[in-house]
Amino acid sequence: MDYLRWYRKVMNVDVRNEHHVRHVHLHPDNYLELTLQAPEGEKVVAARRLILATGRDGLGGPGYPAFADKVPAHLRAHSSDYFDYNTLAGKRVGVIGAGASAMDSAATALxxxxxSVDMIIRRNEIPRINKGKGSGSPGLVHGYAGLSDDWKWRIRHYINVQQVPPPKGSTLRVAAHHNARFNVGCPVLDIDVRDDVIYLTTPKGTFVLDFLIFATGFNIDWHLRPEYAELAPLVRTWGQRYHPQPGQEDAELAACPDLGPGFEFQPRAGVDAPVLAHIHCFSYPAVASHGTVSGDIPAISDGASAIARSIAGSLYQEDVADYYAQLEAYAEPELDGDEWTPAGPPLPVEAQ
Incomplete structure (x- = not known):
């Protein structure tokens, strides 16, 4: 936070804290109107461009398996929730998942x-190799967006299937506790709740728990983002345009918006909404179209540069008449006219 405050000061960035976007309106005159809830009340601001830099759950929210509905809200939490872990003291806790957030949640509870903390892990083994890390290169950063659809899907689907292992330090943080248990090969078969006690059935037996943490990632789900209700039905997704080979189906990739070269939304077939191109998706769902340049630390600066260049170029194209007028009016001299002395007439031919 100290760094962010320093950055804000040095770059003179206009940051408005405690401002919530309640609605994005696509104005017919080809600009955007944002309804904001601010400390001083509700207000509407106009924007020519909008960048959605809203993180991992930028077009949705926490993901839950279907069986989560069987657990009352006061007996469960998602790993992304604001939550007081001190309330878990003395309780038998279960954690669904084995990724980074699962390890952090388990360790914090311990x-x-x-x-006790039982980690309920569907896979027979916790992933050990970070395929995403193995794919990283300048070529991927700068070349992914230009790949064919088939290659984009193949790369991202493979990484999704392999999954990312949790950090070693986070895993050791859990393993250091004698009352932590790593239960692999334990898909959830059923859940029953009686007298505020959770009975979680797996192939390895039934776990008796007082609280359950779902470290089950995020879903792209526009319904969880009411502020985008006006544009959601208009945006084209990968699933509406691209059909993978049998066995390569991927619900996450299919839900990703099919973005243009500047991270801009594109309309579905038959939809006339040019203003969509003024909204740029710089959150995780850009991964299908542009790779991991909108969230992962190693390449986010490259992604930011790409989107900035795109917006600067498109604004220039829109305002080219104004820029041409500025060009005509530009009159700052490079020379004052006294830097040289004009030569006289040339000498007669016979004297040269």
Whole structure:
């Protein structure tokens, strides 16, 4: 936070805290109107361009398996929730998942005094190799967007299927506790709740728990983002345009918006909404179209540069008449006219 405050000061960035976007309106005159809830009340601002830099759940929210509905809200949490882990002291806690957030949630519960933590892991083994890290290169950063659809899908689907392992330090943080248990090969078969006790059935037996944490990632789900209700039905997704080979189906990739070269939304077939191109998706769902340049630390600066160039270029094209007038009016001299002395007439031919 100290760094961000320093950056804000040095770059003179206009940051408006405690401002919530309640609605994005696509104005017929080809600009955007944002309804904001601010400390001083509701207000509407106009924008020529809008960048959605809203993180991992930028076009949705926390993802839950279907069986989560069987657990009352006061007995469960998602790993992304604001949550006081001290309330888990003395409780039997279950964590669904084995990724980075699962390990952090489990470790935090243990350090807060949980009686025990059972990690419920569907896979027979926790992933060990970060395929995403193995794919990283300048070529991928700068060349992914230009790949064919088949190659884009093949790369991202493979990484999705392999999954990313949790960090070693986070895993050791959990393993350091004697009351932590890594239960692999444990898909959830059923859940029953009686008298605020959770009975979670798996192929390896039934776990008796007082609280359940879902470290189950995020879903692209426009319904969870009411502020985008006006544009959601208009945006084209990968699933509407691209059909993978049998066995390569991927619900996450299919839900990703099919973005243009400047991360801009594109309309579905039959939709006339040119203003969509003024909204740029710089959150995780850009991954299908542009790779991991809108969230992962190693390449996010490259992604930011690409989107900035695109917006600067498109604004110039829109305002080319104004820029041409500026060109005509430009009158700052490079020379004052006294830097040289004009030569006289040339000498007669016979004297040269």
């Amino acid at each position: 350090e807060a005094g949980a009686h």
